Amino acid sequence: MLEAGGSILGGVAVTVDEVRAFAATLPRSSEALVRGRVKFRVGRIVFLAFSKDGTVMGFGFPKAWRAALVEAEPEKFSMPSEGDMRYSWVHARLDQLSVDEMRDLVENAWALCVPKSVSDGYAAGQGYDVSA
Numbered sequence: 194m195l196e197a198g199g200s201i202l203g204g205v206a207v208t209v210d211e212v213r214a215f216a217a218t219l220p221r222s223s224e225a226l227v228r229g230r231v232k233f234r235v236g237r238i239v240f241l242a243f244s245k246d247g248t249v250m251g252f253g254f255p256k257a258w259r260a261a262l263v264e265a266e267p268e269k270f271s272m273p274s275e276g277d278m279r280y281s282w283v284h285a286r287l288d289q290l291s292v293d294e295m296r297d298l299v300e301n302a303w304a305l306c307v308p309k310s311v312s313d314g315y316a317a318g319q320g321y322d323v324s325a
Contacts, residue, residue, distance in 0.1 A: 220315055241303070
């Protein structure tokens with residue numbers, strides 16, 4: 194829930210610039226401007242995009258789990274447009290995300306697009322457990 198001053202429980206709401214700065218650090222990630230919208234890709238695969246007004250972040254997310262995610266926190270997450278339902282995609286309101294949550298969502302969306310060896314190497318470099 195948003196509190197006065199823009200802070201949320203468990204952290205501070207994130208900005209587009211914070212997400213962009215983090216996404217740019219991911220191996221093989223590149224930023225593109227498409228029809229006035231900032232998107233991040235690995236090759237030709239988009240894993241992250243922002244609404245034109247910068248309030249919503251679309252990101253790659255497994256189709257099988259997205260309904261549960263949206264139902265669990267509808268004030269934070271929403272389904273993509275009808276035309277994007279065929280993709281593994283979901284939306285999040287940036288003013289509802291903490292920095293840690295944003296990093297987790299972006300890393301996982303990126304990991305869906307890169308070879309497993311790349312994501313495993315990145316995860317090991319971050320100190321994450323890659324044995325699973």
